[in-house]
Amino acid sequence: xxxxxxxxxxxxxxxxxxxxxxxxxxxxxxxxxxxxxxxxxxxxxxxxxxxxxxxxxxxxxxxxxxxxxxxxxxxxxxxxxxxxxxxxxxxxxxxxxxxxxxxxxxxxxxxxxxxxxxxxxxxxxxxxxxxxxxxxxxxxxxxxxxxxxxxx
Amino acid sequence: xxxxxxxxxxxxxxxxxxxxxxxxxxxxxxxxxxxxxxxxxxxxxxxxxxxxxxxxxxxxxxxxxxxxxxxxxxxxxxxxxxxxxxxxxxxxxxxxxxxxxxxxxxxxxxxxxxxxxxxxxxxxxxxxxxxxxxxxxxxxxxxxxxxxxxxxxxxxxxxxxxxxxxxxxxxxxxxxxxxxxxxxxxxxxxxxxxxxxxxxxxxxxxxxxxxxxxxxxxxxxxxxxxxxxxxxxxxxxxxxxxxxxxxxxxxxxxxxxxxxxxxxxxxxxxxxxxxxxxxxxxxxxxxxxxxxxxxxxxxxxxxxxxxxxxxxxxxxxxxxxxxxxxxxxxxxxxxxxxxxxxxxxxxxxxxxxxxxxx
Numbered sequence: 001x002x003x004x005x006x007x008x009x010x011x012x013x014x015x016x017x018x019x020x021x022x023x024x025x026x027x028x029x030x031x032x033x034x035x036x037x038x039x040x041x042x043x044x045x046x047x048x049x050x051x052x053x054x055x056x057x058x059x060x061x062x063x064x065x066x067x068x069x070x071x072x073x074x075x076x077x078x079x080x081x082x083x084x085x086x087x088x089x090x091x092x093x094x095x096x097x098x099x100x101x102x103x104x105x106x107x108x109x110x111x112x113x114x115x116x117x118x119x120x121x122x123x124x125x126x127x128x129x130x131x132x133x134x135x136x137x138x139x140x141x142x143x144x145x146x147x148x149x150x151x152x
Numbered sequence: 153x154x155x156x157x158x159x160x161x162x163x164x165x166x167x168x169x170x171x172x173x174x175x176x177x178x179x180x181x182x183x184x185x186x187x188x189x190x191x192x193x194x195x196x197x198x199x200x201x202x203x204x205x206x207x208x209x210x211x212x213x214x215x216x217x218x219x220x221x222x223x224x225x226x227x228x229x230x231x232x233x234x235x236x237x238x239x240x241x242x243x244x245x246x247x248x249x250x251x252x253x254x255x256x257x258x259x260x261x262x263x264x265x266x267x268x269x270x271x272x273x274x275x276x277x278x279x280x281x282x283x284x285x286x287x288x289x290x291x292x293x294x295x296x297x298x299x300x301x302x303x304x305x306x307x308x309x310x311x312x313x314x315x316x317x318x319x320x321x322x323x324x325x326x327x328x329x330x331x332x333x334x335x336x337x338x339x340x341x342x343x344x345x346x347x348x349x350x351x352x353x354x355x356x357x358x359x360x361x362x363x364x365x366x367x368x369x370x371x372x373x374x375x376x377x378x379x380x381x382x383x384x385x386x387x388x389x390x391x392x393x394x395x396x397x398x399x400x401x402x403x404x405x406x407x408x409x410x411x412x413x414x415x416x417x418x419x420x421x422x423x424x425x426x427x428x429x430x431x432x433x434x435x436x437x438x439x440x441x442x443x444x445x446x447x448x449x450x451x452x453x454x455x456x457x458x459x460x461x462x463x464x465x466x467x468x469x470x471x472x473x474x475x476x477x478x479x480x481x482x483x484x485x486x487x488x489x490x491x492x493x494x495x496x497x498x499x500x501x502x503x504x505x506x507x508x509x510x
Contacts, residue, residue: 012394016397049237051242052239052330053207053242053401054243054245055245057426059248061342062343064350065328066346066403066429068205068239069401075391085392089401134382135252138253139300140296141255141269142270145263
């Protein structure tokens with residue numbers, strides 16, 4: 001794998017991760033200001049199945065099967081010929097399909113810039129804010145032991 | 153023996169229609185939505201996902217509603233549903249060190265690097281019924297927010313391992329066995345045992361864990377660390393060849409730290425019992441960790457006299473869907489079986505009466 005392949009993969013992993021965490025309604029709302037999306041053809045799905053989630057013994061030992069989760073996947077081809085994939089937790093076929101379409105379009109330079117600004121970046125920011133809010137709530141429940149300095 | 157019978161369809165239909173009405177309750181009351189179940193009975197949903205061995209909050213909430221809150225019935229419904237879906241593959245092993253922590257406590261180190269975080273817990277509540285909740289008292293006051301500490305939160309077990317005081321896990325990357333594909337056979341290795349425990353009944357594992365504390369195979373446990381939070385699940389689709397995030401799930405992890413006297417090959421040190429469950433399931437994760445450690449006792453040369461140390465006993469009985477299936481099948485018609493038993497008892501009784509008369 002060349003350096004640019006690696007960078008491309010990392011970029012693609014990023015937008016796929018953002019889309020996997022966004023509902024179909026969230027994505028649609030951000031697409032409201034985008035030009036109409038080109039037609040696409042479904043190559044596979046959307047279909048719901050299971051992924052076996054694995055953990056590790058002791059947190060860092062041998063892998064074991066923890067239990068399954070529902071996942072919906074979809075593969076599409078857009079007019080330009082680009083193929084988009086999506087694998088998203090849950091059973092939302094609408095989410096998986098639009099995520100696959102955007103994955104295909106994000107591989108095209110002109111679309112990428114527009115969709116990055118309209119969809120990916122704002123969704124990513126909203127997701128980061130949600131995580132940050134949880135972290136702030138957790139921080140408020142952090143225990144301060146007043147004896148700590150004396151104990152040392 | 154079972155015998156095919158006909159008839160009863162009308163009675164069964166009427167029974168199920170009544171069940172539907174009883175489930176709904178007084179029609180003057182608003183109907184419970186599955187979203188309300190998911191949001192407001194979240195720990196029931198978590199338990200059903202863990203024991204149903206399928207992470208999907210919406211499906212688990214539906215199962216809780218359909219089962220009228222019978223959580224074992226709900227786990228059964230979820231297990232049945234999962235058999236209708238294809239398996240796309242297995243995730244990369246979760247990196248619980250990368251969890252976005254909502255709760256993290258240790259009973260072994262007060263001044264743990266990264267700190268102790270209580271999270272949304274029942275601990276330290278007074279366990280007094282709160283009648284404000286019965287009065288539909290509007291929205292809660294709102295939780296305060298603090299400044300997150302960016303310092304790392306290393307595992308307690310790792311801190312001990314760095315000092316050589318904690319047995320390290322074997323570096324092992326082989327494909328784990330899967331008891332949903334291959335029925336359990338004994339002895340089962342640790343990955344298979346952990347899978348069985350992760351989907352095992354919370355009550356059964358709680359009692360077994362408790363039994364080890366009361367001396368039936370005691371293993372001197374300390375809660376090294378419990379953490380709960382969200383974690384990304386990564387999956388490598390064949391067509392892409394690189395990992396993608398499927399989304400985040402909430403999990404609870406428990407690391408029990410247990411004394412080990414040492415053996416011929418190993419010096420005295422601490423050993424781990426491990427618990428990991430879907431959702432916020434602290435009691436289950438702790439029980440799992442106690443039982444995991446108890447099941448390691450034969451390999452650590454500590455014997456296997458206590459019930460919690462006997463893997464065939466523990467693993468064959470910890471699954472509540474299997475257990476309820478076998479116990480509840482006793483309700484099904486056993487007419488022919490019983491006829492032959494009846495004959496038997498009559499014959500034995502006649503013989504005994506005759507003997508007494510002689």
